[in-house]
Amino acid sequence: MSVGHSGVTTEPVVSCGGEHEDCGIREVLDRIGDKWSVLVIVELAQGVRRFRQLQRAVPGISQRMLTLTVRRLERDGLVSRTVHATVPPQVEYELTPTGHSLTHLVRALADWSAEHREGIAASRRAWDAANPGSGVH
Amino acid sequence: MSVGHSGVTTEPVVSCGGEHEDCGIREVLDRIGDKWSVLVIVELAQGVRRFRQLQRAVPGISQRMLTLTVRRLERDGLVSRTVHATVPPQVEYELTPTGHSLTHLVRALADWSAEHREGIAASRRAWDAANPGSGVH
DNA sequence: CAGGATCCGTGCGGATACTG
DNA sequence: CAGTATCCGCACGGATCCTG
Numbered sequence: 001m002s003v004g005h006s007g008v009t010t011e012p013v014v015s016c017g018g019e020h021e022d023c024g025i026r027e028v029l030d031r032i033g034d035k036w037s038v039l040v041i042v043e044l045a046q047g048v049r050r051f052r053q054l055q056r057a058v059p060g061i062s063q064r065m066l067t068l069t070v071r072r073l074e075r076d077g078l079v080s081r082t083v084h085a086t087v088p089p090q091v092e093y094e095l096t097p098t099g100h101s102l103t104h105l106v107r108a109l110a111d112w113s114a115e116h117r118e119g120i121a122a123s124r125r126a127w128d129a130a131n132p133g134s135g136v137h
Numbered sequence: 138m139s140v141g142h143s144g145v146t147t148e149p150v151v152s153c154g155g156e157h158e159d160c161g162i163r164e165v166l167d168r169i170g171d172k173w174s175v176l177v178i179v180e181l182a183q184g185v186r187r188f189r190q191l192q193r194a195v196p197g198i199s200q201r202m203l204t205l206t207v208r209r210l211e212r213d214g215l216v217s218r219t220v221h222a223t224v225p226p227q228v229e230y231e232l233t234p235t236g237h238s239l240t241h242l243v244r245a246l247a248d249w250s251a252e253h254r255e256g257i258a259a260s261r262r263a264w265d266a267a268n269p270g271s272g273v274h
Numbered sequence: 275c276a277g278g279a280t281c282c283g284t285g286c287g288g289a290t291a292c293t294g
Numbered sequence: 295c296a297g298t299a300t301c302c303g304c305a306c307g308g309a310t311c312c313t314g
């Protein structure tokens with residue numbers, strides 16, 4: 001580490017490159033860490049979806065946010081966008097292989113969440129009870 | 138799905154509960170999806186850390202944000218906080234078993250990132266070249 | 275050292291209206 | 295249907311000052 005005097009450094013489960021680097025986790029999080037990306041990916045993991053289909057599948061999302069989200073995912077090569085020159089227009093979104101590989105992570109995320117959500121909720125109740133009016137969320 | 142007429146629904150890699158539920162991914166993302174949580178967890182995965190130690194280890198974080206981040210993690214039961222009544226005061230942060238279990242996910246996230254960051258960067262360059270002045274980031 | 279309190283700017287995202 | 299354009303609130307987070 002940077003200051004290696006009396007650090008109680010255990011086994012580096014997540015050591016990245018060895019130094020105090022942020023690996024590249026920041027980048028993934030800046031992608032899928034936003035409010036909607038993961039939800040859209042989850043829906044697209046089910047198969048090909050059209051714009052309105054996506055919007056209806058992802059409960060609270062606005063047109064604007066769906067557009068932005070799907071554009072960014074396309075820009076990153078996680079989602080492909082194919083326009084059919086019909087009337088009315090028809091645009092289909094689909095996960096690319098790269099995007100599909102992300103669904104495994106999302107799956108792991110969902111599993112972890114399902115497994116710990118109750119414990120976390122309990123921990124929160126206990127903490128809130130022990131720290132009244134702290135303002136922490 | 139909601140409209141099951143001609144959907145090209147493939148195998149449900151991420152099907153959650155079957156319906157258009159958001160599983161609980163939202164909750165995890167609201168936790169570790171913020172700007173600093175994961176970085177702090179990564180650092181704590183190395184071992185026990187004190188406040189200033191954490192702040193120095195996580196490059197750009199402010200005291201305020203470190204405090205908030207670590208408080209929230211403590212509230213969720215992912216991090217334990219032990220105060221040693223010494224002078225100067227000494228506070229140690231450590232991952233709880235639950236918090237430690239998260240490091241596996243973070244590890245997977247980092248691996249995925251490392252594996253695809255170059256491809257993503259390339260995809261972005263191509264997209265930006267094809268869509269000049271789009272304003273999408 | 276470990277934080278609490280306060281002020282403040284920015285940008286994410288919601289709502290609405292309009293277009294091809 | 296599939297977007298684009300515009301306006302706007304507010305919460306997230308940075309900077310600074312102060313305390314035990």
